[in-house]
Amino acid sequence: MDRKTALIVFAHQNPASFNAAVRDAAVQELEAQGFKVVVSDLYAMKFRASATKDDIIGDLKNPDKFQYGEETMLAWKDGRLSEDIRQEQDKVKQADLIIFQFPMYWFSVPAILKGWIDRVLTQGFAFSLQNMYSNGIFRGKKAMLSFTTGSTQSMCSPDGINGDINVVLWPLQNGTLNFCGFQVLAPQIFWGPGHCPPDVRAKLLEGWRARLKGLLEENPLTFPPCEFFDLSFMAGFKLKQEVREEQACQPFGISTGHHLGKPLPPDNQTKAPPTGSKK
Numbered sequence: 001m002d003r004k005t006a007l008i009v010f011a012h013q014n015p016a017s018f019n020a021a022v023r024d025a026a027v028q029e030l031e032a033q034g035f036k037v038v039v040s041d042l043y044a045m046k047f048r049a050s051a052t053k054d055d056i057i058g059d060l061k062n063p064d065k066f067q068y069g070e071e072t073m074l075a076w077k078d079g080r081l082s083e084d085i086r087q088e089q090d091k092v093k094q095a096d097l098i099i100f101q102f103p104m105y106w107f108s109v110p111a112i113l114k115g116w117i118d119r120v121l122t123q124g125f126a127f128s129l130q131n132m133y134s135n136g137i138f139r140g141k142k143a144m145l146s147f148t149t150g151s152t153q154s155m156c157s158p159d160g161i162n163g164d165i166n167v168v169l170w171p172l173q174n175g176t177l178n179f180c181g182f183q184v185l186a187p188q189i190f191w192g193p194g195h196c197p198p199d200v201r202a203k204l205l206e207g208w209r210a211r212l213k214g215l216l217e218e219n220p221l222t223f224p225p226c227e228f229f230d231l232s233f234m235a236g237f238k239l240k241q242e243v244r245e246e247q248a249c250q251p252f253g254i255s256t257g258h259h260l261g262k263p264l265p266p267d268n269q270t271k272a273p274p275t276g277s278k279k
């Protein structure tokens with residue numbers, strides 16, 4: 001049987017937190033669907049956040065001018081990355097689906113999860129200049145952010161005090177997940193569970209369980225494919241002229257980041273296009 005594997009990368013200190021309840025719901029629902037579910041509980045594992053020389057076993061190529069990216073790429077090739085990184089890379093390799101479960105910290109992920117991203121998604125293992133974005137190494141895998149906030153949804157809207165959540169999500173969803181080739185599923189956002197009455201929190205968890213039942217059938221978010229760009233340093237990796245011309249009559253930019261000076265495409269980082277719609 002082709003049993004699928006899900007990896008949940010979990011970043012919360014408290015096993016009684018709402019994030020833990022969201023994680024537990026995902027484990028139950030996915031296991032009920034026949035998934036093998038693996039959880040990396042980063043605080044419980046005391047996962048190291050900082051990217052240092054200690055991540056490399058053996059001699060450095062250039063100890064006097066240490067370059068983390070280059071040294072870890074070489075160490076990955078030779079199987080000389082530290083054991084904690086290798087274990088996480090094995091989990092990523094085996095996963096068909098990765099869910100990052102965390103409370104939003106400073107418009108981003110908690111430092112321990114940023115450390116997981118910095119240390120586990122090594123050059124060579126997760127990306128190269130030839131294998132990025134729609135040509136990315138993990139293009140057969142799905143990944144998504146599932147997170148809680150302190151803010152309300154209205155605070156994170158284009159006219160809310162925090163600004164548009166689509167802009168907030170762009171670095172993680174495009175710069176990390178899409179960059180490595182993952183098909184990025186729409187994020188699951190639990191707005192301000194700390195300010196909700198218990199019955200509303202229970203409904204949020206119910207909604208999450210319901211979504212999980214059809215998660216793998218969902219369309220991913222859309223990002224412009226590599227074919228849209230001239231992929232060379234000489235051409236600057238810029239949008240091809242013919243694509244630019246095609247886009248000229250569109251009312252919105254291509255994506256939150258590729259806005260071309262036009263209004264941002266609404267909900268580009270929070271909603272996948274419905275099946276059958278033009279991407």
Ligand SMILES: Cc1cc2nc3c(=O)[nH]c(=O)nc-3n(C[C@H](O)[C@H](O)[C@H](O)COP(=O)(O)OP(=O)(O)OC[C@H]3O[C@@H](n4cnc5c(N)ncnc54)[C@H](O)[C@@H]3O)c2cc1C
Binds near residue numbers: 106
């Ligand atoms: C350093 C830092 C930076 C931050 N930056 C931001 C930011 O940039 N933007 C932002 O919006 N917020 C920010 N926050 C706030 C943070 O995102 C929220 O505090 C967090 O997301 C709340 O999630 P939690 O799991 O910790 O909630 P909890 O406090 O654990 O839970 C909320 C409520 O749910 C209850 N609960 C637990 N389990 C269940 C269950 N099974 N069923 C029902 N209820 C349950 C809990 O008892 C509690 O009453 C920041 C916080 C910190 C510490």
